[in-house]
Every structure is written in C-alpha cells, then in structure tokens.
Amino acid sequence: MFHYFRILLLLLAIFLPWTDSSSFLLLLPQDIAFDSTTRIALQSLRHSPEAVELYMHSLFPHHPQVTWNHTDYGTLTLVGNKGGHVLEQINQDRSFVFLSDTVNVSGVMDGHGPTGHSVAEYVRHELLRRIQQSLPEDNNNNVKQWLRDAFQQTDAAIPNEIAMQGGCTSSLVLQRGSQIYFANAGDSQSFLAAALLTEEKIHVQIMYETRLDKPNHPDESKRLQEAGAQVTQESEQDDGRVWATDPATGYTTGLAMSRVLGDRHHTAVIPDPLVEKIDLKEMKQRVLEEYKVYRTQQCKEVEINTDGSSIPCPPSQDPRAVYFFVVSATDGVMDSLKPIEIAQTLAGFLYGNNGHPFLGMEDILWRSTQLWQQQGQYRDDMAIAIAKTIQV
C-alpha cells in the first residue's frame, strides 16, 4: 500500500509541473550561416516549400513538437565578423519569441564589452522569468510601470563579475490580445507594422517605432550631464558617447547609448526602458482612414472625365484585410535597413506568396550583410525576431 502511494507521489512529481503551469513555447535563434542544420533547413524551405513540416524540426530544435502555427513568428541570427579568426567570433546578440496563453513576447538583446554576451544571455533569461512569474494580469497602466521595474530589477540582479565589463540593450514587445507594449533600452529597435491587403498589392506602413537611444538626444544628454557624466558630440568618425571609468579596474569606456542594462561603472547610464502601449483596434481605424484618403487622392489623379466628374476607384482596390506584425532587431540590422524596408520585405512572406517567413528574415539578414560588406571587413552581430499580432 505504502509502496503504491510512493509511486503515485513520484508520478505526481513528474507530471505536476506540466499540468499546473500553462503551456508555453520559447523559440531561440539559429545562425543562418554557421549552423549547418539551419542552413540546410532554409535551403530546403526555399526549394521544396510543400515539405515544410519536414524541416521545422531543424528550425525549432528546442521544440520538436511545435503546436502553434509556426508561420506566424520566428527568430534568426548571424554572428558578426569583428576581427580575428572566424571561429573566434562570439555572437553577443540574443533574440527570442515566447508564446503562452496569457502573453506573447518577442525581442532582442545586444551585448557589448568583454562580457556583453553573458549579460545579454542573463537579461534574456531573467526578463522572461519575471514575465512568466509576475506580469500583472490586467491590461491597465500597471503593465507599463511593471516593465520599467522589471528592467531595473533585472539590471540590479546581474552578477558583478559580468556587469562591470559589459552591458546589453533590451528591446521587447509584449502582446496581450489587442494591447501591445513596447519597452526599449539601448540602440536596438522594435516596431509595429500594418499590412493592408487589396486584390492588387500589400500596402505596408510603420505604425510605431521605438526611439533610437543615443547619448546626444537632447533629453538624454541633459540627463547624463546633470548626473555628472561626460558626453562627447557625434562626429563624422564617431558616434556621440558617454564616458566613464571604473575606479577599481581603471577600465574606461565610451558608450554610444544612454540606456543599457549592465555597464555598472556607467553610473549615469540607466536601465529604464522607454515604454509605450498601443491599442490595435485604434491602429486599425487609423490605417483604414489613411487608406481612404490615399485612395481618394489616387483616384483624383486618374480622373479623366472632361466635365470634371470623378471616375469611381476600381472596387478591386478596396481593402480586404488589415494585419499587424511586430519586429525587433539589433543595430547590426537596423543600421543598414530602415523599418519600412524590413516591413515591406517581411509582409511579402507573411501575407504574400514569397515563401515561408523564415526565408523573409533570412533575406533581411543577408541584405544587411551585403551592406556591411560594402563598407569593409567589419560586420556587427545581427538578430531579428518577428511575430504576427492577433487579428482585430
């Protein structure tokens, strides 16, 4: 009897963690060039898209049984070329897509400094842990304050060994139904794009993008100087920077950002993100209204009646649907491509016939690579994470 009881307890111990925690899916990025399985999976997706299910296991090695529709989101990376042998390159970018019953989160972290990749890894893990454990359940302004607190508390919790000689950006998008929250610290960026579909084409528009974080931004440079930091101006040769020396190690760095996690000796640099909340239903109204104005103008231009009466626009150009998606990317991508260029490419894969959305992300990373190569040997790490929103 006692024996059976022990077996029952053992079974409960094994199954309880699965049954009581809500299910979730965490996608981590694969490298499009240096992960050979991913390279082959992407090639196969391109050449025989009908067999897509076969390759999904290579693109989602952490989740052999993906249950959500995997054409709705994804993340990819490409390690940079930052001097030295190719095998010595360390990818300091992190990215992820996290889906659950209560919240969907996607984002990127970009590490810098000798321990930047460890900081980025720590921050990714710690922010997600906090989201899973203590994100408020209602959608009021609590979430915005909660996000600021989560960034601050995560920053404070980074172990000193790694936080003294490295830091990272963090750009997150939280989706809860039709409410979207952006939280951004540092020079990675996230944005919300709209895709309005007609019979003819996909009209793509950027509805919101996080503000690029620079020490020379008037608000930031004022705050930094008031906090006693030295800020140098942007020039042809260099970005504007905020300078600090760690008294213990004599380690001096000029940081081209005013908000990061880690970099503990940069006392004037803060981890607080700029936070924005967006209502998708309002955005949809705006997209439809702006499209109406656009069409009216377009129709006027093709007006040909001699009596001045207008010819109605062809009905096939009426909007069939409006969709939204979010993108986060590190500056390795954002320095070479504009949000609208990225969004237009992705829309062709997410809503058009260009192929699987992973190929759209791959396309963006290769295009950035080409633009880096035109400038010389150096290439920054790159990471991108995308997710469709719910339909409103």
Ligand SMILES: *[C@@H]1O[C@H](CO)[C@@H](O)[C@H](O)[C@H]1NC(C)=O
């Ligand atoms: C996944 O979504 C695409 C469009 O977003 C749709 O065409 C496809 O049928 C969906 N697949 C599954 C398995 O739900």
Ligand SMILES: *[C@@H]1O[C@H](CO)[C@@H](O)[C@H](O)[C@H]1NC(C)=O
């Ligand atoms: C998360 O994304 C999935 C798949 O796109 C969607 O079905 C679900 O409703 C989303 N969850 C939330 C909380 O927005």
